Amino acid sequence: MTAPTPPAGPLIQVTWTDHVTGSTGYLVVDRLVRGVSSGGLRMRRGCTLAEVAGLARGMTMKEALHYDPQGRYIPLGGAKGGIDCDPRSPQAYGVLVRYLKAMRPHIESFWTTGEDLGLTQDLVDEAAAEAGLVSSIQAVYPLLDDETAARERLAAAFALKVDGIGLDELVGGCGVAESVLATLDRAGLPYAGTRVALQGMGTMGGATARFLARAGLKVVAVADLKGTIAHPDGLDVESLLAARDTYGAVDRAALRPEDRELPGDAWLSVDAEVLVPAAVSYAIDAVNQERITARWIVEAANMPVLTDAEALLAQRGITVLPDVVVNSGTNAWWWWTLFGDIGADADEAFAHTRRAMRALIGRMLARAEADGTTPRAAAHALVADRLPVIAERFGWYR
Numbered sequence: 001m002t003a004p005t006p007p008a009g010p011l012i013q014v015t016w017t018d019h020v021t022g023s024t025g026y027l028v029v030d031r032l033v034r035g036v037s038s039g040g041l042r043m044r045r046g047c048t049l050a051e052v053a054g055l056a057r058g059m060t061m062k063e064a065l066h067y068d069p070q071g072r073y074i075p076l077g078g079a080k081g082g083i084d085c086d087p088r089s090p091q092a093y094g095v096l097v098r099y100l101k102a103m104r105p106h107i108e109s110f111w112t113t114g115e116d117l118g119l120t121q122d123l124v125d126e127a128a129a130e131a132g133l134v135s136s137i138q139a140v141y142p143l144l145d146d147e148t149a150a151r152e153r154l155a156a157a158f159a160l161k162v163d164g165i166g167l168d169e170l171v172g173g174c175g176v177a178e179s180v181l182a183t184l185d186r187a188g189l190p191y192a193g194t195r196v197a198l199q200g201m202g203t204m205g206g207a208t209a210r211f212l213a214r215a216g217l218k219v220v221a222v223a224d225l226k227g228t229i230a231h232p233d234g235l236d237v238e239s240l241l242a243a244r245d246t247y248g249a250v251d252r253a254a255l256r257p258e259d260r261e262l263p264g265d266a267w268l269s270v271d272a273e274v275l276v277p278a279a280v281s282y283a284i285d286a287v288n289q290e291r292i293t294a295r296w297i298v299e300a301a302n303m304p305v306l307t308d309a310e311a312l313l314a315q316r317g318i319t320v321l322p323d324v325v326v327n328s329g330t331n332a333w334w335w336w337t338l339f340g341d342i343g344a345d346a347d348e349a350f351a352h353t354r355r356a357m358r359a360l361i362g363r364m365l366a367r368a369e370a371d372g373t374t375p376r377a378a379a380h381a382l383v384a385d386r387l388p389v390i391a392e393r394f395g396w397y398r
């Protein structure tokens with residue numbers, strides 16, 4: 001039997017309007033596999049349906065890229081939620097709860113979700129409970145062999161902290177950092193002294209900065225909503241991490257006298273070999289890409305580099321490592337843990353994430369070399385090979 005041809009657009013799109021504030025929210029399900037999809041929920045002022053649809057498609061790709069026929073975790077479809085609201089506004093929590101109440105039938109039956117830009121997992125969990133949900137990932141429970149053991153394992157993994165930061169907030173950045181390290185290895189560049197600049201010091205940016213600093217790289221700039229903090233010899237990453245608020249903004253009182261405060265977009269043009277956009281989508285466009293001198297852009301954020309900017313960067317010999325590979329570690333870790341590929345153990349989680357990310361980066365770069373394409377085109381080609389295999393084995397919705 002041959003698999004059906006994939007539809008051009010997403011399977012399901014929902015637009016929601018908050019009856020109290022008028023805020024708008026979206027859910028896009030790009031694809032269901034075994035009747036279930038996976039994708040986080042973001043909250044930001046200006047979030048659009050097109051953005052959420054792009055993110056949902058990216059989730060389908062991340063799920064497919066991690067498909068291992070021998071693994072216990074079998075990929076789900078891709079989805080995403082988005083709410084157009086400033087997460088720091090006093091109304092934000094109420095909007096979140098009402099959105100989750102409205103989405104409850106979808107979350108109960110086919111959409112598993114979690115934190116993304118603007119939200120923490122704790123906040124999503126609290127609001128989900130208030131909205132009457134058992135959990136934000138309950139739709140996957142019927143697919144588990146032993147639901148009780150699986151939920152206990154995931155809860156135990158979420159309770160783990162490593163040097164003050166929750167394991168769930170570290171695995172994604174561990175994967176981003178490993179993508180950087182694997183790329184440096186292929187290029188024959190030593191870790192020590194290689195400079196990196198990041199946009200975003202929240203869940204993804206913060207963890208990436210920690211793992212790269214611990215590997216010996218110099219984190220020379222980090223930007224948050226307040227601006228860029230920089231030092232050409234490297235910032236004290238751990239003290240910046242300890243000075244963050246729940247939205248990932250760094251208290252400037254923690255800066256050393258020698259650290260410099262620069263404008264918000266200065267992270268783009270500082271002298272560094274590696275740039276890691278780890279905040280908003282659409283951060284690098286055709287105009288501001290001109291200021292970039294780094295050799296690699298490693299997408300910890302989702303969709304931070306616009307298509308026309310990427311083409312111009314490629315002409316200048318700057319390589320973009322795509323989000324669908326680079327930041328896929330968090331989502332995969334949830335499922336590796338829940339399905340039982342790994343236990344509730346930080347070392348095991350980091351080791352598994354590193355192995356999987358290194359293998360994926362290797363496959364993607366080898367394919368790019370063989371096809372003479374960008375790494376993003378190569379990642380998409382890998383996905384295009386796998387989606388029919390997944391559809392054939394598991395069907396479209398079932």
Ligand SMILES: NC(=O)c1ccc[n+]([C@@H]2O[C@H](COP(=O)([O-])OP(=O)(O)OC[C@H]3O[C@@H](n4cnc5c(N)ncnc54)[C@H](O)[C@@H]3O)[C@@H](O)[C@H]2O)c1
Binds near residue numbers: 115202278
């Ligand atoms: N959290 C996850 O599990 C996860 C997984 C995969 C991908 N991502 C992607 O990573 C990106 C960041 O997500 P997160 O969860 O780390 O977010 P977060 O809310 O934890 O942190 C966001 C960080 O970006 C900064 N920031 C926000 N807007 C900014 C702006 N305009 N200029 C400069 N800095 C700005 C904030 O100050 C903060 O430091 C998003 O694109 C998200 O989709 C997140």
